[in-house]
Amino acid sequence: MSDAPPPDPATRLVEPRRGDGTPALSIRGLWKRFGDKIAVQGLDLEVPSGSFYGLVGPNGAGKTTTLSMATGLLRPDAGELRILGVDVWADPTAAKRLVGVLSDGIALFDRLSGEQLITYHGLLNGMDRDTVTARTHDLLELLDMREAAGKLVVDYSAGMTKKIALATALIHAPRLLVLDEPFESVDPVSAANIRDILHGYVESGGTVIVSSHAMDMVQRMCDHVAVIADGRVLASGTIDEVRSGRDLEDVFVDLVGGRHHTRGPEWLRTS
Amino acid sequence: MVAHLLRLRLLVMRNTLSRSPWQLVAVIIGAVYGIGILVLAFIGLTLLGSAPVELARTIVVLAGAATVLGWAVVPLLTSGIDQTLSVARLRVFPIAPSRLVLALAVCGVLGIPGAVTLLAGVFTAATWWRSPGIALAAVVTAAIAVLTCVCASRMIESLNAGLSSHRRYREISGILVLVPLLLLGPLITVLTAGIRGAADALPKLADGLSWSPLGAAWSVPSDLALGHYGEAGLKFLIAVATLAVIVLIWRRTLATALVTTVQPETKTAEAGHIGLFGWFPASPTGAVAARSLTYWTRDPRYSRQLILIPIFPILLYVNSRTLDLPSLVTAAGPVVAFLVSLSIFSDLSYDSTAFAAHLSARVTGRADRTGRVAAVAVFAVPVVAGITVGSAAVASSWAALPALLGLSLGILLSGLGLSSLSSSRIILPVPAPGDSPFAAKTGAGFTTSVTTFATWGILAALSLPEIVLAVVAGVVGSALLGWITLVVGLGLGAVVLSAGIRLGGREIERSGPELLARLRVPR
Numbered sequence: 001m002s003d004a005p006p007p008d009p010a011t012r013l014v015e016p017r018r019g020d021g022t023p024a025l026s027i028r029g030l031w032k033r034f035g036d037k038i039a040v041q042g043l044d045l046e047v048p049s050g051s052f053y054g055l056v057g058p059n060g061a062g063k064t065t066t067l068s069m070a071t072g073l074l075r076p077d078a079g080e081l082r083i084l085g086v087d088v089w090a091d092p093t094a095a096k097r098l099v100g101v102l103s104d105g106i107a108l109f110d111r112l113s114g115e116q117l118i119t120y121h122g123l124l125n126g127m128d129r130d131t132v133t134a135r136t137h138d139l140l141e142l143l144d145m146r147e148a149a150g151k152l153v154v155d156y157s158a159g160m161t162k163k164i165a166l167a168t169a170l171i172h173a174p175r176l177l178v179l180d181e182p183f184e185s186v187d188p189v190s191a192a193n194i195r196d197i198l199h200g201y202v203e204s205g206g207t208v209i210v211s212s213h214a215m216d217m218v219q220r221m222c223d224h225v226a227v228i229a230d231g232r233v234l235a236s237g238t239i240d241e242v243r244s245g246r247d248l249e250d251v252f253v254d255l256v257g258g259r260h261h262t263r264g265p266e267w268l269r270t271s
Numbered sequence: 272m273v274a275h276l277l278r279l280r281l282l283v284m285r286n287t288l289s290r291s292p293w294q295l296v297a298v299i300i301g302a303v304y305g306i307g308i309l310v311l312a313f314i315g316l317t318l319l320g321s322a323p324v325e326l327a328r329t330i331v332v333l334a335g336a337a338t339v340l341g342w343a344v345v346p347l348l349t350s351g352i353d354q355t356l357s358v359a360r361l362r363v364f365p366i367a368p369s370r371l372v373l374a375l376a377v378c379g380v381l382g383i384p385g386a387v388t389l390l391a392g393v394f395t396a397a398t399w400w401r402s403p404g405i406a407l408a409a410v411v412t413a414a415i416a417v418l419t420c421v422c423a424s425r426m427i428e429s430l431n432a433g434l435s436s437h438r439r440y441r442e443i444s445g446i447l448v449l450v451p452l453l454l455l456g457p458l459i460t461v462l463t464a465g466i467r468g469a470a471d472a473l474p475k476l477a478d479g480l481s482w483s484p485l486g487a488a489w490s491v492p493s494d495l496a497l498g499h500y501g502e503a504g505l506k507f508l509i510a511v512a513t514l515a516v517i518v519l520i521w522r523r524t525l526a527t528a529l530v531t532t533v534q535p536e537t538k539t540a541e542a543g544h545i546g547l548f549g550w551f552p553a554s555p556t557g558a559v560a561a562r563s564l565t566y567w568t569r570d571p572r573y574s575r576q577l578i579l580i581p582i583f584p585i586l587l588y589v590n591s592r593t594l595d596l597p598s599l600v601t602a603a604g605p606v607v608a609f610l611v612s613l614s615i616f617s618d619l620s621y622d623s624t625a626f627a628a629h630l631s632a633r634v635t636g637r638a639d640r641t642g643r644v645a646a647v648a649v650f651a652v653p654v655v656a657g658i659t660v661g662s663a664a665v666a667s668s669w670a671a672l673p674a675l676l677g678l679s680l681g682i683l684l685s686g687l688g689l690s691s692l693s694s695s696r697i698i699l700p701v702p703a704p705g706d707s708p709f710a711a712k713t714g715a716g717f718t719t720s721v722t723t724f725a726t727w728g729i730l731a732a733l734s735l736p737e738i739v740l741a742v743v744a745g746v747v748g749s750a751l752l753g754w755i756t757l758v759v760g761l762g763l764g765a766v767v768l769s770a771g772i773r774l775g776g777r778e779i780e781r782s783g784p785e786l787l788a789r790l791r792v793p794r
Binding site: 071072073074075092093096097101103105106107108109110111112113115116119120121123124125126128129132150152168172 | 627
């Protein structure tokens with residue numbers, strides 16, 4: 001069992017480097033097709049460094065596909081992806097070091113206890129044991145999961161599973177956090193706690209991208225937003241630019257279309 | 272309502288069939304097999320009509336009791352005989368328990384296993400074709416017995432579903448039930464020796480069973496034929512009472528199951544206890560090894576493969592005694608090495624999309640491969656060496672030990688190397704994490720067996736040098752050749768292992784995202 005001495009991520013600093021111009025994530029001309037369905041068609045997106053970026057879109061819009069390609073988990077058919085200036089598909093190792101991922105629909109090694117799972121991710125990232133132990137402790141504390149640390153992840157509730165997945169994304173102190181549906185089935189109190197953690201992370205210079213279809217939450221939580229549908233960006237910019245004085249949800253529905261103005265079949269009206 | 276559920280059941284069956292032509296082929300083969308058994312049963316049972324009543328009685332009662340027992344045991348083996356109509360899925364509909372019991376019983380009888388049992392049961396009437404009165408009674412009692420089969424099976428499933436909320440129980444019970452089944456062969460060999468002497472014990476056994484819930488219904492016609500009307504009446508009562516009790520228990524558990532949700536029981540470790548992660552080196556390789564080994568102890572999809580380790584030595588030992596071939600037992604080491612080393616030949620499939628963690632953390636292919644091999648080697652090397660030495664001791668063939676060790680360890684190392692390469696390319700449809708380890712994936716059987724056999728063939732080819740050497744050393748009885756086998760086995764094994772890890776690692780690094788995409792495909 002001989003590994004090359006791993007680069008110690010603890011020596012990497014998350015320094016506030018706002019305004020140096022390099023976007024945290026830049027996507028140009030991204031294409032991906034699955035069989036005869038084109039999931040992403042020529043998507044362009046720029047996520048400024050230090051922003052809290054919301055990605056909204058209807059089901060099947062290509063959010064998860066785009067984020068998978070941006071984090072090196074899915075090979076694009078065409079297009080250029082850069083994380084903090086590093087080309088994701090030319091130098092995946094350097095790019096992946098900069099990013100922490102919470103993917104929707106990706107399994108965890110759930111026969112491990114929560115603590116073991118975080119430790120596992122830390123060690124996989126090549127960190128030394130002391131750093132891993134200390135950070136695991138901190139993360140469990142931060143996410144309010146001390147009590148559940150020894151429980152197998154398979155026995156966790158959906159919300160706790162999201163939290164432990166978030167912890168595994170944070171363990172190597174990434175500069176960019178990509179969270180796919182992080183608040184799905186998380187209770188309001190935990191969601192508020194997670195939001196605080198994410199805000200703190202952004203204030204210290206990190207960048208967060210969240211995908212969601214809870215407009216209200218994106219509107220309150222994020223400072224930037226992009227609306228995606230049919231594998232394209234329909235609108236993007238700061239929240240205020242995109243909603244231009246209206247409610248984000250109305251803007252979204254207008255952009256995406258497909259709203260039906262009917263009140264359901266006759267028999268469903270009970271009175 | 273009953274008709275609705277039945278139609279739903281048949282619709283699901285049709286849709287499953289139309290999904291894959293191989294599925295259809297499998298069903299056709301199964302149907303031909305089932306019809307063959309039915310035809311044979313019919314012929315046999317008709318011929319029994321000319322045999323003495325006592326013989327017919329012994330055979331029908333024993334076979335009948337075994338059928339009832341079999342139906343009751345099956346739900347313990349599989350996670351639900353019929354997931355289509357499992358209580359968990361029907362819970363949301365407003366159906367009264369009594370109607371559900373009726374509907375599920377009808378669906379059970381009209382399903383394929385139920386129908387085959389029903390027909391075979393009704394065929395027992397053929398034995399009594401000379402006396403129509405008894406034949407009629409046989410039809411009635413067979414119907415009761417088959418209903419008992421179906422309801423007992425459903426009842427056990429329902430009871431089991433309650434216990435199954437304890438995950439650990441579910442995982443262990445499914446595996447333990449397998450042990451007697453695998454040992455059935457040697458058990459029969461050992462038992463027949465005893466039974467051959469006491470063939471007259473079987474009618475007594477049948478007599479005993481005929482008073483038990485298992486055999487009562489099946490013995491009524493022969494009691495009538497023997498003129499024991501009183502006994503026949505009593506046994507008929509036993510059979511009806513059995514059915515009634517089973518239905519009542521089943522209805523009760525169903526009624527409870529319909530209003531309770533599964534509450535998983537959990538085990539908690541102390542904070543700070545990270546188990547094997549504390550034992551292995553704090554490197555990506557060590558972490559992968561610790562994770563894999565943890566899975567070997569916790570995930571039934573892995574741990575069920577460990578059953579093979581004790582079973583093969585026992586099988587070979589029993590056969591070496593009965594066949595009077597003492598050296599047969601020495602095959603135990605190589606066979607176990609063969610099976611254990613290939614148990615991870617499609618390891619990535621078991622990871623499912625959790626493999627994304629390795630991809631995100633840019634784990635080198637080498638660390639990934641080495642870790643998985645190390646986890647198996649930690650227990651496989653001592654176990655294989657132990658079995659080999661033990662088998663040499665049992666066969667008192669110490670002279671052959673070097674050759675045997677060379678063969679066993681050579682196969683083990685080569686097999687691990689082959690697994691390292693094959694698991695970087697082969698993604699098989701396997702049970703998802705948390706599913707029953709025996710839950711077959713639709714249409715998976717064919718590809719899985721072809722790939723498995725191909726891998727076995729390749730490993731046999733890779734280990735050919737030490738196999739030939741060991742056989743020659745054994746035949747010639749040369750100590751020198753034995754030591755050469757040991758050196759060649761270890762050397763060749765080490766070469767294959769390191770090549771496998773290197774090639775497999777390169778493959779993982781090159782096509783990681785593609786592998787993840789294949790793991791992600793909903794299967």
